[in-house]
Amino acid sequence: MKKISFLLIVLLSQIDKVNAQAPADRNVVMEFFQNMQYEDAITYLLATQKTDSLNLQTLGYLGYAYYMDDDMTNANKYYQKMLDIDSNNISANQYFSNFYNNSDPDKACIYTHRLINSNPQKAIYYRKMGDLLKRINQKDSAFVYYEQAFRLQPSDSKNGGALADLLIDQKNYERADSIIDAGLVRDSLNINFLRLRIRSSYEVGAYQNVIIPGEILIRLGVGSSTTFTQIVLSYYNLKLYSDCIRVCDILGEKGMAGESIFYYEAKSYAKLREFDKSNELLKTCLGLAISNTAEYYYHALGDNYEEMKQYKKAIAHYDTAYYLFKNPLMLYDCGRILDGNLKNVEAAKKYYTKYILLAKPASTDEKKAYEYIRRKYGRN
Template sequence: QLIKLIMKKFIYLFLLSVSFQYNADAQPASTDKNKVMDFFQNQQFEEAVNYLTPAATIDSQNIQLLGYLGYAHYMDDNTKMAADYFRKIIAINPDNISALQYLAILTKNDKPDQALQYTRRLIYLQPDKAAHLRSMGELFKRKDKQDSAFVYYNQAYILQPKDFKNGVGLADILIDNKKFIRADSIIESVLEQDSVNIPFLKLRVRSAYIAGDYQNVRIPGERLIRLQETSLSALTQVVVAYFNLKLYTDCIRVCEYLIAQGYAVENIFYFEAKALARIKQFDKSNELLKTCINLSISKEAEMYYYNLGINYEALRQYKKAIAQYDTANYLFKNPIMNFNSGRIYEINLKNMQQAQKYYTKYLALAKPVEADEKKAYQYLKERWGKKKPVAHKK
C-alpha cells in the first residue's frame, strides 16, 4: 500500500508538471513553480491552496494555476472545489486531457451521467487509449447496461490484452452474461502464466460457481486460502461448493478459516451449522444456529418490541403488551422487560402469582444504573424479594 501511495504521488506530480501546461509564459511572476512542487511533495496541500489562490484570482485564465489548485483540493479531499477548478480548465480548453480525467474520476460515483460525458470526450480525443474504454465499460456496468459495458470492455481488451485490468473487466462481464467458455479462456490464459494471480483466481471461482461446476471451484479456492486471501464473496462460494459436493469437513474448515479471519457473519455460521448436522454433530450445529438467530436480529428490534408493548398498554391490551416484552426479553435478555411484565400483572391484571414470577426474574438479573430504576429495584426487593411463592388459586 505504501508503494502504491508513493507511486500515486509521483504519477500525479508528473501529470501536473506536463499536462496542465497552456503557456509556459502564462504563469505569474508571483508564483514559484519549485515552491508549489515542494508543497505537493511534502503533502502540504492546504498551504499550496493558500499560496496559489491569490495568483489564480488575478490570472483566472491560467490553466497551469487552475490545474495546481484542482490537484491540491483533490489531494486535500475537497472534491467539490477540485471539480470546480477542473471545470474552469474545460471551459477554457475543452480538450484538456488531465482535467477531463480528473472530472471523470470525481463524478463517477455521484454523477455517473456526467462521468459518461467526460469519458466519451476522452475516447474521442484518444480513441486508442484502453484505459478510457475500460472506464466507459465500468460506468455502463454500474448502470446495469450489460451490452454497452461488454462493447467497451471488449475493445479495451483487444487493444491491450496484456493489461490484466482489461482482462479482469472483460472476464467479469462475460461471467455476468453467462458466457463461461470465453471468460474461462481469458482467466486460464493468465493463470497459466501466473497461478497465484488473486483477481483471476477469484474470477475462476465465480465462473465455476455460477455455472454450477462446483468441482472446478476447489483448486482456485484452495489457492486463495493458501495465499491468505480473505475475500468473503469468493470464499463463501467455496463454502457453498464444498457443501453441495458433500465435502462437509472441507466446508467446515473453510468456514472456520473465514471466522478466524474476522468474518463472523450469519451466512458462514449457517453453512457450518448445516455441515456439522450432516456429520451428526448436532449440539455444535445448534449452538451455531443460535448464533445465526442472534446475528439476524437487529439490536434496534428491542426498542421496536418495547414501543409495541407501550402502545398495547395504552390501548389496554395488556396480554399483547406482555407478549412484546416477553419477546424482547427472550431475544435480548434485558431484565427491565421482566419488570414491565410484572408491573402489568400486578397493577392492571391483578394477578399476583404472575407478577411475582416476573419480579423474581427481574431481581435475579437486574443491575440498575439509573436513579429511578435503582429506586424501583429497591422497592421490589423489599416488597417481593423475601416473599414466598403465591399459591395457585384453584
C-alpha cells in the same frame, strides 16, 4: 498522509502542450506540493495568476492545490475554467470524471467520453467507461468498452477481469474461462482471477474446479462472503462434509465466517450424524440471523431433532418457525410428526386443518401431500 495524485501526474504531462508562457515557477510550485504546503501554493498561484488569468498550467496547479486542500468548490471552479478554455483538456476531464464517479455516473460518462476521444488508444479510459455504464445497469454498452480495453491491453489483469466478470453475467462461461485461465497463467495468485474462477465454476456446477482456487484464497485470507460461501457449498455439494467443516473452521478462526458459513457447517455435521454439534451451530446462526433467513435455521433444527427421534423438540422448532414466519409447511411438518411418529391423531388434525386453510402448494411433492391431507382431514 496525502500523496501526489494521478491528477498531478496528468497535469505535469500536459505542461509542454500549453502555448502561453506560464507565469508560475514550476520548481516553486512542486516544492509546495511535495511539502504538502497547499495553502502556501494557493497564495502563490493566485498572485501569479493575475499576470495571465487564462494560463492552463496555472489553473491546473490551482485546481490541484484546492483539491488536495479539500476545497472541492474552488477545485471545481478552476478545473471548469480549464474546460472553458479547452473542453478536451486531459487533467480537467480526468478530475471531473473522478469527481462524479460515485455521485453522478451519468455525468462522469461525459468527461470519460472526452478522455476517450482525446486518447483513443488508452485502455484505462475504456475500462473506466465500462465501469460507469455497468453501474447504471447499461451492461450491453459496458461490454463494448470492456471489450475495447481488453483488445488494447489484454495483459492488464484489470481489463481481463472486468470483461470476464461481465461475460459470466452473460453466461458466456467458455470465453470468460479462457480469459481467466490466461490471467492465472501470468499470475497464479491474482485475487480477482481466482475469485472469477470460483464464481464461473460454481455457477456451472463444476464444484471440483472451485477447490484449488478456493484453498488459495482461504490460505491468503482474502475474499468476499459470497466467494467463501461458494467454496463451502462446493465442498458440501461434493459431499465432502469433513472438508466442508474444516474450511468453515479455518474461516471461523480467521474471523471470516458469516451466517451462511456456520449454516453449512451445521448441515455438514448433520450429514455426519453429529446432531449435537449441528444444533449448537444452528443456534449460533439464529443469533446472527436476520428475519428472512432465521426460518431456515429453525427448520433445520427441527430436522435434526426429528432425525434424533426427539420429536417434541422437532415440533417445537417447526412450530416456532411457523409462528415467526407464517410458512404453512411448518404446520404440515408438525402434523406429520404427531400423526406418524407420536400417533397423536387429534393433535395432528389441528395442525393439518390449519395447513389446508393456509397452504398454497407449489412443488409436485407438496401438491401430492396437500391432496392427501385434504382428502383425509379437510372439510367438504
